[in-house]
Amino acid sequence: MTSFLERARSDIGTPPIAALQIGARRFSDHRAHAVEAFPPMDDMRDRARAIRLHTLANLDRYLAQFADALEGVGGHVFFAADAHEANEYVVQLAHARNVERIVKSKSMLTEELHLNDALEAEGMEVVETDLGELIVQLANDRPSHIIAPVLHKTRFEIGTLFEEKLGVPYTDDPIQLNTIARRHLRPLFLTADMGISGVNIAVAQTGSICIVTNEGNGRLTTTAPRIHVAMLGAERLVPSIGDMSVILEVLARSATGQKLSVYTNVLTGPRRPGEPDGPDELHVVIVDNGRSKVLAGPSSEILACIRCGACLNVCPVYRTVGGHAYGSTYPGPVGSVLTPALFDLDEWSDLPYASTLCGACLEVCPVRIDIPRLLLDQRNLSVQTRTGPMWMRRPLRAYAGAATHPGRFRALLRAGAVIGRLFRTGWIRRLPWRGAAWTRGRDLQAPVKSFHRRWKERNRGS
């Protein structure tokens, strides 16, 4: 497998990254305005965090309560230990019910599980219905953002794609492209046998699931087909309907700057007797797939994440390298913590280094997850267990040697300042000899003044 650096290097500066950069910046501007216009935001964030951490600490109890409540209103619950069990359940169910066509609304969890592949391998037709996900599917691409999958694509690419795959005349007008997608998907919705969705929030007390979308595909997916299957990451619960409203107050504001997304859809069991429409069956697949491991480990706080995407939008690394460089389902700061924790620290040992530790992610996170600290913990762990990348371990040891001796540290900084003056740009692209490994992964900002001097100046109030 390629490394983060290799993937990043081939993407940086390309048109897709430029498109993504504009998009991410716009999202974070919208978020900033929404937060400014909502004075209670800080208190709501504290409460949202407290609710999520409380739920995680009592997760087994809330999961049991959720399952009981859902079964009480006629839903089916399946507990899946891993991706294989989860996919197998959906495949078997689809077979048993003679399912041919499946519509899907956006779900990162199903990407993590590779559920589409499992269903397609059995000859079933799987149609993504979120406009962005449809484009990703037609292009055989991968999402680059957790809430805006084609942030990296230009309208021209999409126009060409639709012309090629849907047999329509070329247009790059987003409104027309949207109309094409609506016309293409409408009959597929109405004739599908099964709808598969993710879950934004599950409510333990009532067995309800909440699915938030702007387009309405989430509602169609969970209404038109006779069977609805919802894939639920085991951590995404809250105790009550009131707790759900606290999360909803911060979710859309952080994600897109909206007060609420267009459709906040709360489903409690399948269609009931006497109701004119809705699915006849509702199955909720509760998925562990590494989550219990994360819960037991040092990064458990990351499971409080409500997947708003705000940390991606503000991250200077994400904005520079895009979503694909991270190599896994979950890009950006949240992904750099979640991916190694969920799967394998050895395999993903370079992700915790894909950060400048600037703290922007912590600043915006609606549940105040201390991502910089979690990344440092993982770096620490990977260096200790010697799984960390070699280019990182050597300089870190050298740095540790210097940093623990103030005299040596100052000497090092003075040397750095001298070198810095040699480089007009103020950035050191390549260090000689031992340092070469370090600058392979990053440009080093040349210290123009020593930290010591800057600290003294700051304390003088200048």
Add this chain to the structure above:
Amino acid sequence: MDRDAFLARIRSASASLSASSDPGILVPEQPPGDLVTRFCRELEAVDGVPHRAVDTDDALRIVLELMEGHRWFMARGPLPVPGLAGRLIHDGYRIMNSDVPPDPAARIEHQLAYKTLEVGITAADAALAESGSIVVTSGRESPRMASLIPETHIALVRTDQIYPSLSHFLAERSEVATRSSNMVVITGPSRTGDIEQTLTLGVHGPRQVHVVLIPFS
């Protein structure tokens, strides 16, 4: 995996986390001001169209005006404007059957007819001033499709059903969320920004959302 084994694994994983007590809900403070005015302003901000009726007769007139140029509509059950559906049928509009049959093949055939549906008319259980949202529950009297499939959704709501925000509504009326299989909070017309973040309305759901406010008498 067997439920007990799954839960046991989660239980032992979370053993080291400090078990804080349930923090409970928090209802944010709302700015002062007339709820009707705020609701109308916020609905317009999300590209919906508010209509303030003076009484139920006026509401009927507004709906008849909005129906002009259309043919097929879906409506059902007691609406806050008595006799509305009957009047529309009398005026020559066609009402769509909203009962989805249980047989799979019949269901698909029935749903394909929805392609001609132009207008859905529903009551709303509540409106939310802060976000310009309406709360619509499905149920015996109200098909989910009516607020979802047509290009135009007309919602009728009484002014005494306006709450300051979603948090206020759910704090006071949490039972509404679960009394039928589906409660949806709708905030303006369906939209996407997926293509270069260009705002586009009416992706899958309605392109136009009209909310007719009827004074409580």
